[in-house]
Amino acid sequence: MDESPLVIDVIDNGGQWTHREWRMLRYLGVDTQILPNNTPLAELRPVDGLILSGGAARVGLTGELGNCAEYLTLDVPILGICAGHQFMAAHYGGSTAEAPKPEFGAATITLVEGGGAIFEGTPDEQTVWESHNDEVTEAPPGYRITAFSKSCPVQGMENEAGDRFGLQFHPEVNDSEHGAKMFENFVATCKRAQRAR
DSSP states (O other), X not given: OOOOOOBEEEEEEBOTTHHHHHHHHHHTTOBOOEEETTSOGGGXXXXXXXXXXXXXXXXXXXXXXXXXXXXXXXXXOEEEETHHHHHHHHHTTOEEEEEEXXXXXXXXXXXXXXXXXXXXXXXXXXXXXXXXXEEEEEOOTTEEEEEEOSSOSOSEEEETTSOEEEESSOTTSTTSTTHHHHHHHHHHHHXXXXXXX
């Protein structure tokens, strides 16, 4: 029996590269669309996963990301990127703050114990593209840190259930050398969850 097409939508929090996240998913053969973050939960089509995009400075800290809290009630894998990552961390009880050293441009991250599902098949040290004034300072209860950098303690995180992921950097930007693989890994996670339902 053929599997249903994978549906992963992108929630637009005002990030400058949201269209690149959509493009990465399209390239991987996913049925995807970009939706504004004020889209009512009831108006979302059935999805196999969601991406919460980046956004302007402070929005990840203030919680002013439309209906993202409602989207997190969905029983599907969700990946938060930059502001989406910060919002997710705060929502689940972690800590966020203005970064003592904001990161812009290329940076080196180090994986923690292989980095979890999103980082599968990527090296322990790698170059990623940063664009943030704010950061997660403490992962929420039930989450483990999957990557860090010299100036940011939580570059990546994953929950124990393996269905919530956060990345401080931008895997959708070409300068993140293994970003395409990270998208492949998220799609694979959504596919496994689809099969299990």
